[in-house]
Amino acid sequence: MNSIKGLLIKDLLQLKSYKKNFILSTLIYLVLIILESKNSNIGNTGPIMIMFLFSIYAMATFNYDEKSKSDRYILTLPLTRREIILSKYVFCISSVLIGAFFGTIIGILIPYLINNIKPNFDSISSTLLGGMVALSFIQSIQIPYIYKYGAEKGRLQIYLVMMVIVIALTLIYMLVPEIDLSFLDIYSHLIPIIGIILILLNYFVSFKISCKIYNKKEV
Amino acid sequence: MNIIISNSSDKPIYKQVKEQIKNEIITNRLKPGDQLPSIRALAKDLGISVITTKNAYIDLEREGYIETIPAKGTYVSNKNIELIKEDQFKKIERLIETSISIAKICGITKEDINSIFNILWEDNNE
Amino acid sequence: MSEILSVKNLSKKYDLFELKNINLSIPRGVIVGFIGENGAGKTTTIKSILNMINVDTGDIKVFGNDYKEKEKDIKEKIGVVLDNSFFSEQLTPSDINKIMKFLYKEWDEKLFIQYLNDFKLPIEKMIKEYSSGMLMKLKITVALSHHPELLILDEPTSGLDPIARSEILDIFLDFIQNENHSIFVSSHITSDLETVADYIVFINKGEIILSEEKDKLLDDYGIVRCTEDEFIKIEKDDYIKYRKNKFDYELLIADRNNFKTKYDVKVIDKPTLDEIMLIYIKGVK
Structure with missing residues (x-):
């Protein structure tokens, strides 16, 4: 447990020097959200934007590790490879959770302060769940990818993969005629459970794959 | 205690260390019972390796100049320095005797031997 | 005294390079200099000793233990300095202290700070602002601050000025004042090791071609x-x-x-x- 704590502290401290960038980009997001809140229901997009921002910063720690080749150095410390990977997953998942927390606050506060809209908790929680499922998908692909190809090399490829997924989904959405999904409404109470199971499954499978890749990797 | 090490000298470093400690003992600058630095401490102070220093101490011990008391340290031997000197004299006498007998066989004169001796003595001082 | 590190029949094949049947035996209380040209296999050997790469064949024992059973115990007692690899440049020594406290059971904060003071290394300065000599001293300081018994260093003196190099050699001699400690240090600058090393191991094209007491070589x-x-x-x-x-x-x-x-x-x-x-x-x- 201590080993993972140490590695998490390392990642946090690495981000310390990007504090200014981080605060600046959060502020820009906030301004965007406020401007946007005049004409749409910001309770939906705001939290997701904040979650993505946090996740991007968490993933950036891979780049810092790679730049200083510290992954090699870390392997000389009394740590198992499994612990090293686990700490990254904990860090990335935490970034999503913390992002969701701040996102919720913003999603509630801004519409309330600006437009005096009472928070719609149902809408916010379903937005959060949707965002978390999406991010868990993205991170679950990204992390093993980075372990396999490296943070710099993998970056372009990961964007390509993401683009392909988005385009494919859009195409499916466009091509498939509107189906009446109202019959699913009776299962709507299951959606949160399915969402959480999906998130856990994503990370679990991804973690196993990362371990397999990293155990063979020679840094 | 003074120990000066020359890296450019052809003489092995352990011998340089050994001879200089020996000299300190014979000239009574190090007295019987005086404690010597530990092998590792001396190596560090001289900036040389441990084994080099150890080899110097081994030789000094074998020749009776120093003694090591386990877990306590290394001391200048209480053995009479005069006796050690006497031993050395005997050794020198034997070597000179051999030289003289070789010289006599080949008809080399006492003056020749003396001049060889003087040249070598000076060479060694360089 | 028992050997602190033993490597038997280590082999590792890459496409363009091969470590061939490396054998090493390092007793306690000595400095072993590992010498060879760049690309001779020094770093690969060190990585194998640290279990960072999967070797093809070979039996490696550190403190008499096997990595398979006691990887963490072994690494608790080794201090490592790698060439070109350390914590990221945004960190300060004070950050490193916060991290290492959790990573090593025996991390000694007081000792770390004392070393930083001794070597005049500023504790709140980012690594990227350190000179190469300071960085190397910092890396060695970090490697020493959890009371290791074995130091393994890859090219610790390359690229440093003579003063920094001599300071580092002093640290080495200090470390082996304890006769249970050993140092395995690689270098392509042989003169650094000529003074302080007890044994010399030469590696060339992935093979150890000479392994001898240094005094024997020089004397x-x-x-x-x-x-x-x-x-x-x-x-x-x-x-x-x-x-x-x-x-x-x-x-x-x-x-x-x-x-x-x-x-x-x-x-x-x-x-x-x-x-x-x-x-x-x-x-x-």
Whole structure:
């Protein structure tokens, strides 16, 4: 447990020097959200934007590790490879959770302060769940990818993969005629459970794959 | 205690260390019972390796100049320095005797031997 | 005293490079210099010793233990300095202290800060603002602050000025004041190791070609420089390798006193490790 704590502290401290960038980009997001809140229901997009921002910063720690080749150095410390990977997953998942927390606050506060809209908790929680499922998908692909190809090399490829997924989904959405999904409404109470199971499954499978890749990797 | 090490000298470093400690003992600058630095401490102070220093101490011990008391340290031997000197004299006498007998066989004169001796003595001082 | 590190029959094959049957045995209380050209296999050997790469064959024991069973216990007691790899540059020594407190059971914060003060390393300055000499001293400081018994360092003196190099050699001698401690240090600058190392291991093209007590190399080995006429008279068994230069022959011999009594050659020099390495690599038998 201590080993993972140490590695998490390392990642946090690495981000310390990007504090200014981080605060600046959060502020820009906030301004965007406020401007946007005049004409749409910001309770939906705001939290997701904040979650993505946090996740991007968490993933950036891979780049810092790679730049200083510290992954090699870390392997000389009394740590198992499994612990090293686990700490990254904990860090990335935490970034999503913390992002969701701040996102919720913003999603509630801004519409309330600006437009005096009472928070719609149902809408916010379903937005959060949707965002978390999406991010868990993205991170679950990204992390093993980075372990396999490296943070710099993998970056372009990961964007390509993401683009392909988005385009494919859009195409499916466009091509498939509107189906009446109202019959699913009776299962709507299951959606949160399915969402959480999906998130856990994503990370679990991804973690196993990362371990397999990293155990063979020679840094 | 003074120990000066020359890296450019052809003489092995352990011998340089050994001879200089020996000299300190014979000239009574190090007295019987005086404690010597530990092998590792001396190596560090001289900036040389441990084994080099150890080899110097081994030789000094074998020749009776120093003694090591386990877990306590290394001391200048209480053995009479005069006796050690006497031993050395005997050794020198034997070597000179051999030289003289070789010289006599080949008809080399006492003056020749003396001049060889003087040249070598000076060479060694360089 | 028991050996602190033993490597038996280590082999590792890459596409363009191969470690061939490496054997090493390091006792406690000594400094072992690991010498070879760049690309000779020093770093790969060190990575194998630290279980960072999967070897093809070989039995590696550190403190008598196997990595399979006791990887963490072993690494708790090793201090490592790698070439070109450390914490990211945004961190400060004070950050490193916060991290290491959790990573090493035996991390000694007081000792770490004391070393930083001794070496005049500013604790709140980012690593990227450190000079290369300061960075190396910091890396060594970090490697020493959890009371390791074995130090493994890859090229710790390369690229440093003579003052920083001599300070680092002093740290080494300090570390082995404890006779349970050992240092395995690689370098392509042999003169650094000529003074402080107890043993020298030469590696060339992935093979260990010489492993010897340093004093033996410097005090017994010799370089003979002679003419072709003189060279012809020398028996093959009496030299290790020779090199034919434009104006002379250079021979590496294992016992210069014996050689002196047997042959009448004018120049028999005390060798440097560089010269020994050079004739070993470039010479022929």
